[in-house]
Every structure is written in C-alpha cells, then in structure tokens.
Amino acid sequence: MKKNFPWVLLFLVIAGLIGRVIVLQIKPDERVVERLGNQSNRFGRTCSSRGPILDRRGEPLAISVPTASLYVDPRDWNTDNADKLSEWVSKEKTAILSSLKRGRFYWVRRQMEDEKAKKILDMGLEGLHVLQETKRIYPNETLLSHVLGYCDIDGIGLAGLELKWNDVLYTPSGWTMKTRGLRDPTIGGSEGRVFLTVDRRIQYILEKRLSDISVREKVKWGAALCLESNTGRIVGMASWPSFNANKRATLNNDNMTNNCIGRVYEPGSTLKPVIVAMALQSKLVGRNSWFIDNGRIKVADGWISNSHGRGKGKIDLSDVLIYSSNVGMAQIGIKLNPYEAYRDLEAWGFGKKTGVELNGEENGLLLPPERWYGVIPANVAIGQGIAVTPIQLITAFNAVINGGKLLLPHIVDRVEDGDRKPIYRSETVVLRDLLPPHYVDWFRKTLRRVIVEGTGRKADCKEVKIGGKTGTAQVAVKGEYSKKRMVASFIGFWPYDSPKYTLLVVLGEPGRGRYYGGDIAAPVFKAIVEDIERLNSGE
Structure with a gap:
C-alpha cells in the first residue's frame, strides 16, 4: 500500500486539475467574461439603409451612399464653442448650440460632404461626434423623377416608387453587436431591390x-x-x-x-x-x-x-x-x-x-x-x-x-428582398x-x-x-x-x-x-x- 500511495496522490492531483478546467469552461469567472467581452464585442448603432432602384439592364436609377453627419452630446458639449460652428450651421442652430445643456444627442448638420465634416472635426471640439449615415441620391438627376419619387432625410420614401416599395427598400436604424475583427456593421444590409421595365x-x-x-x-x-x-x-x-x-x-x-x-x-x-x-x-x-x-x-x-x-x-x-x-x-x-x-x-x-x-x-x-x-x-x-x-x-x-x-x-419588372429572393414579378x-x-x-x-x-x-x-x-x-x-x-x-x-x-x-x-x-x-x-x-x- 505504501508503495502505491505516491501514484494514488498523483492521480488525485491530476483529476482535480482536469475537473477545475472543466468547471472553468462550463462556468467561467464573471470578471474574465467581462474583460474578454470588452476586448472582442461591443454594442453599436446601425444606421438606416435603403436598397437601389435599377432599370431593366441593372443600371442604377436611385442608390444610397455613405455620408457623414455631425452631432453633439450636450453632456460633454462646451457651449462657448458654438460660434466656431457658425460658418457651417444657421444662426438659429448656432443660438441653440450656445445654450444646449440637456439631453444626450443633438444634430449639428446631417449628410455632409466628407471633406467639410473633416474640417469641422479637426477643430477638436469636445462633445462633437460623427455618425455615418446614408444619403439617397439619383445619379441621373431629373431622369424618371416622377416615377422614382423621393425620400426624406432619414431615407423614408415619400413619393413614387420610393413610397410604394418603401417596406422592401428601407431598413431602419437599430442596435447590433459589433465583433472586433469583423466588418463593422454601421449600415444595415438587409434591404431589397426594385428592377424596372424601363430602359x-x-x-x-x-x-x-x-x-x-x-x-x-x-x-x-x-x-x-x-x-x-x-x-x-x-x-x-x-x-x-x-x-x-x-x-x-x-x-x-x-x-x-x-x-x-x-x-x-x-x-x-x-x-x-x-x-x-x-x-x-x-x-x-x-x-x-x-x-x-x-x-x-x-x-x-x-x-x-x-x-x-x-x-x-x-x-x-x-x-x-x-x-x-x-x-x-x-x-x-x-x-x-x-x-x-x-x-x-x-x-x-x-x-x-x-x-x-x-x-x-x-x-x-x-x-x-x-x-x-x-x-x-x-x-x-x-x-x-x-x-x-x-x-x-x-x-x-x-x-x-x-x-x-x-x-x-x-x-416594375421584379422586386427582391434582402436575401435576393423574388417577392414580386410582373x-x-x-x-x-x-x-x-x-x-x-x-x-x-x-x-x-x-x-x-x-x-x-x-x-x-x-x-x-x-x-x-x-x-x-x-x-x-x-x-x-x-x-x-x-x-x-x-x-x-x-x-x-x-x-x-x-x-x-x-x-x-x-x-x-x-x-x-x-x-x-x-x-x-x-x-x-x-x-x-x-x-x-x-x-
């Protein structure tokens, strides 16, 4: 018995270590989970997005493109900096920014050209932030305007096909888990497409x-x-x-x-x-x-x-x-x-x-x-x-x-959902x-x-x-x-x-x-x- 005791003791130690590893895998320490989560995942806001309207040959008639929008967090905003934005915003908005103290979000200017947004951000004003949105544009300008219609600044259809097929084309903003190392889903990707019979x-x-x-x-x-x-x-x-x-x-x-x-x-x-x-x-x-x-x-x-x-x-x-x-x-x-x-x-x-x-x-x-x-x-x-x-x-x-x-x-020739499955075909x-x-x-x-x-x-x-x-x-x-x-x-x-x-x-x-x-x-x-x-x- 004395000869086997060291081996028994060694077996018990190894079994204990294996058991502890199994327990940690099944129910890890909450502090470790929190730290790992901070390193790999975070919640983020997804902006609304809108699918394209295309002609019979697949040529774009209405598309959405990324654009920069600026906002302030009133909690961090220094109202003395309002005059520094007067070149970019109206007098009315400048007056609001000079006294803005409540809330957590206020639009400064939406859907700006990237170059202009960068100039403003380079001023380094505390509490001023950028949010990526999408802007609806019509690359052919007046072409087919009465048929296509138009959207509001939030990308919601107001007239024409933009209104009629809004539920298919439009994906509203929301929140999603962003995983470090993967594509940043700041813009939704489940919008549909509308193909027309028009050439x-x-x-x-x-x-x-x-x-x-x-x-x-x-x-x-x-x-x-x-x-x-x-x-x-x-x-x-x-x-x-x-x-x-x-x-x-x-x-x-x-x-x-x-x-x-x-x-x-x-x-x-x-x-x-x-x-x-x-x-x-x-x-x-x-x-x-x-x-x-x-x-x-x-x-x-x-x-x-x-x-x-x-x-x-x-x-x-x-x-x-x-x-x-x-x-x-x-x-x-x-x-x-x-x-x-x-x-x-x-x-x-x-x-x-x-x-x-x-x-x-x-x-x-x-x-x-x-x-x-x-x-x-x-x-x-x-x-x-x-x-x-x-x-x-x-x-x-x-x-x-x-x-x-x-x-x-x-x-309308056909309409596809976000998974490219046809939901209407004339x-x-x-x-x-x-x-x-x-x-x-x-x-x-x-x-x-x-x-x-x-x-x-x-x-x-x-x-x-x-x-x-x-x-x-x-x-x-x-x-x-x-x-x-x-x-x-x-x-x-x-x-x-x-x-x-x-x-x-x-x-x-x-x-x-x-x-x-x-x-x-x-x-x-x-x-x-x-x-x-x-x-x-x-x-």
Missing part, C-alpha cells in the same frame, strides 16, 4: 425630346410614354416639367405631377381609332361604309366641324381616320347607343385606373350614359366630352394594333380580347396611310415604317371650349406591320401659336423613333 437609354431619349419641344413651344405640360406593344411593359415614361430630387428646391406644385398617369385631358382625334373599333365590333359601321363630309355638320343642339374647316366630300371609313374627319366621326357618334358605348369604353379601360404599379393614377372622366344627350355622343366620337390619362389612351390604342389584346401595363396579362385579327390588320394598314397620305406626314421616317394618328383637342374652360387653349398629340407604333413599340406624345397648351398635333407632336414622335432605332441598331 434608362430610352427614358433619356423621351425626356430630352419632350423637354426640347416643351421649351421651344412654351408648352404648359407634356407627356411621352413608350411601351412594348406585345407585353405592355413600359420602356419609357416622361413627364414635363420635371424636377431633380437631389435638389429639393426644384420641387413645386407645377412639376410634381406625373402627367402620364395623373393628368386628365380630352384626347381629341387620337381616340378616333378606338371609337371606330367599337363601332366595327358593334356592327354600327363596316370597313366599306361611306360618309359625306362637307366640312361641318349639325348634330342636335350643336355643330361639329373639321379642325381645318374643309370637307372631303364622299369618303370611306379609312378616309375618316386618314384625314381625321370630325364630320365623319360625328356620323358614327350619333349611331352610338349611350349605354352600350359607355359599357364598351369601360371595357377598353376608360373611366378607371389601369393598374400600373404606381401611386397617383387618376380614373379619368367618363360621363354616365344618362348624360349622353344632344351633341355629346358626337363629341365623344371626336375625342371631346371624355377625359383620359395618357396611360389609359396608349393602353387602349395599343389593343387596336397589337392583335386586339388589352394588356395590363407594367413599369407578367404579361391580357385583360380582354377586344378585336379579331382581320380588323387589326385593317387598322395597321389604315394608320400607315395616315402617315403616308394623311395628317401624320411629319411623323414619317426612313429608318422604319410607322403607323399612327394625330390629335388636336380644345381645352374646356368654365363649360366652354376655348379657341386659344389646345392639346396637341400624336400616337403611333412601329414597325407598322408587326408592332414592337407603341408611343404617345402629348403637348398640353403650347403657347407659341402652333397647336396642331400633326405640326408639333408628330415631328417629336419621329425624332424619338429615329433615336430608338439608332440605339437598337448599335449606332
């Missing part, structure tokens, strides 16, 4: 051409809208006047409306193809119907005249569209049954929102059939007495030429089949003749054969149509025999004397088509 290059073309003509002709408001004829996907949506969300001073009541969805106006002759399609489907007229156009016609309690005053004599249904005969259309209008026509106009998408993924869309104005008395049916047939939005008009017109299908318009949706193929072919050929023979000659271009329709409408003022306030427009498609794109240009109340759609809107349409064709050909 930034085509959008630039639309905005440039629309802005040029609007300035030159002193246009009060304008809209240009282009979509894929067979899918309803919007490749460009321009509204004038525009604004630059990077510079809030440019926002005002005159330029914040997206005219493509929020402007209600009487479309004039650009509605005529839709009315003719309705009359053909209802068998009120046929493609071989004839009309007498003497330049003016009495209808109930009013008169309908051609815009140029001249008559064409005996004309067929194609001629009514080619020469934009108001007299011929009035003869179609008086055949309309108010209740059936009202139902048909609703079926073509008028009087209600189209459902495009944007806030602020208007319903338009469609008089109830009980009020279709006197000259009103004839007025509706020439595009007066009914008010539409540009997106309603282009969606309906597109059904005339794309195979007879009324399509749901889309401007698809081509046929709302209604409205025209049989033989009518569609007739419309394409007739609207091609509008360009070659009729009122749309100034829209013709060499790059591609287009079809289209001019429009000139009077603006109603206090119940009477003004002879001085007009809306000029042109709507068309190309190639005419197999449409790929449909485009609408609307110029509201031009102020330099020219107001016919064939004179000022058609050349803009032509310029846009030529630009897009050169873009697609790689020139």
